[in-house]
Every structure is written in C-alpha cells, then in structure tokens.
Amino acid sequence: MILIAESGSTKTDWVLVNDQNEITMFKSMGFNPFFHSSEFIAEKIKENVEFYHASKNVERLYFYGAGCSSNEMNQIVKSGLSLVYPNSLITVDHDLLACALSTYKGEPAISCILGTGSNSCYYDGQTLREEVPAIAYVLGDEGSGSYYGKKLLRDYLYNQLPSSIKEDFEYQFGSSKSEIFENVYMKPHANVYLASFMKFLNRHYHHKYVIDMIQNGMNEFIKIHVCCYPEHKSVKTHFIGSISKIFERELKSAAENNGVILGDIIQKPVDNLVNYHLNYIKV
Structure with a gap:
C-alpha cells in the first residue's frame, strides 16, 4: 500500500493506493515546514481519524509539499510523517516536482x-x-x-x-x-x-x-x-x-x-x- 500527498499551503490531497491499485482519497489542511513543526504535522494527521486508520499500514509514502525546498525543510516534514508512519519508507520533495511530474x-x-x-x-x-x-x-x-x-x-x-x-x-x-x-x-x-x-x-x-x-x-x-x-x-x-x-x-x-x-x-x-x-x- 502506498500513500501519495500533494500539499500546498492551504490544503493537502492524499491518495491511498492499495495492492490492487484501488484508490481512496482524503483531504487535510496544507502543511508547510516554514510554518509547521514536525509535532504539529503529526498531530493534525492523527486528528483525521478516518484517514489515519485507513492509512496507518502504508509501506511507501511520497509527500510533495510547498516549502519542501531543502534538506532541512524536508526533514521537518519527514520527521512529522515518521511519527505517524514509523514503518513506512518516506520520500519528501518539493511541490514543484509534483507539478512537473503531474504534467509530464x-x-x-x-x-x-x-x-x-x-x-x-x-x-x-x-x-x-x-x-x-x-x-x-x-x-x-x-x-x-x-x-x-x-x-x-x-x-x-x-x-x-x-x-x-x-x-x-x-x-x-x-x-x-x-x-x-x-x-x-x-x-x-x-x-x-x-x-x-x-x-x-x-x-x-x-x-x-x-x-x-x-x-x-x-x-x-x-x-x-x-x-x-x-x-x-x-x-x-x-x-x-x-x-x-x-x-x-x-x-x-x-x-x-x-x-x-x-x-x-x-x-x-x-x-x-x-x-x-x-x-x-x-x-
């Protein structure tokens, strides 16, 4: 099971893909490491109970977000996600890469x-x-x-x-x-x-x-x-x-x-x- 997130400063679109390539979509607030701590990110994800329980067994997580433009900023988001998904292989990158990939x-x-x-x-x-x-x-x-x-x-x-x-x-x-x-x-x-x-x-x-x-x-x-x-x-x-x-x-x-x-x-x-x-x- 994989989880793909595209996050702007206002909202995040989350897509959960199971082993049969069946898709479930969720929304949350946007997360930006310039404004949000690792703990804040983890707390807000866990507050969305339906999403959290559906996605807690994720094996791979791809997060593309606004503000994720350096290793330091990416680590803030990655640490927050790791608090929620400790057993997942997590990739964090810039929302600009998501833009490029989604239009490629x-x-x-x-x-x-x-x-x-x-x-x-x-x-x-x-x-x-x-x-x-x-x-x-x-x-x-x-x-x-x-x-x-x-x-x-x-x-x-x-x-x-x-x-x-x-x-x-x-x-x-x-x-x-x-x-x-x-x-x-x-x-x-x-x-x-x-x-x-x-x-x-x-x-x-x-x-x-x-x-x-x-x-x-x-x-x-x-x-x-x-x-x-x-x-x-x-x-x-x-x-x-x-x-x-x-x-x-x-x-x-x-x-x-x-x-x-x-x-x-x-x-x-x-x-x-x-x-x-x-x-x-x-x-």
Missing part, C-alpha cells in the same frame, strides 16, 4: 504553479531546473492567490477600491486596519489569509478593477517565471492550481501576448501525480 507527457516542458503561491520549473523527464527562485508571498508569488489578496487589501487600506467593491468588502468582512494588520503581521499563515480573498475577487470578476488586476498579475507571472527559460517559445508551458483554472482566460491572454505555447491547465494535479507513480515509478 514524455517530452520537455515548463511547469508552473498558480495557487496560494506561485512557482515554475523546466522538466525534461530526468532533470528539474529553476531559472528564478520562489521568494514567497512577501517579495514574490506573482499571479498567486496571496499576491491578489495583498493587492486587494492594500487598495482597501489606501481607499483606492471602486465604491461598489469597497461597500461589499466592508459588508462581507467589516475589516478594520487593526484586524488586517493582526492577520498579516501577527498571526501565522498570512499567505493563506491573503489568498482567502480570492473568493471575494471572483465574485466581482466582471468588474474592470478585478479583470485588470488579474490580467496584470498573469502578465507579470509569465514575464518573470516563464519567459526566463530559454525554451519558453519552443516547448509547452503547463499550469496547475486553482488560480490558473479559475482565471484561465486571463492566463491564455498573457501567454499569447508573450509568445508562450500554453499546454494543460490542471486545477487538481494529484490524479495525474498518482498516474505518474503507477506508470513511471515501481511502487
């Missing part, structure tokens, strides 16, 4: 994440290469949920929102400057908090303010995170994540404007990730 079709491609955060890589089936680093939501994450949420809150605090959007924002959230500051600067998981405003922006999608914001963010992501690859005009560029799927029209426009060959846009990559493991890896 036997030919080199650029693979991108547009979810709570954003990132990109080039993958040829053997080697994964990044041209620019992911610098997280404070400095980067262009085109992501946290990026757009930050812009919305900034415009609200600067009193630059269109009146109809401002009125609805105050009706929905009643947010004061102190409340926003507390969530952004004092509480954990500020990136998830910022990205949570995407539902609100999507509700106002047809307003020019939102359309322009999304389009500008997509253009910025393409220019920084796709056009940096010498191959960007000769290979397909695939996308995973909710933001890429919800705002597919703006993404297509940004790709076309920059001469990028758009490939697949996948909201939920875990199904493709499972297929990759079953087809390409001896599990």
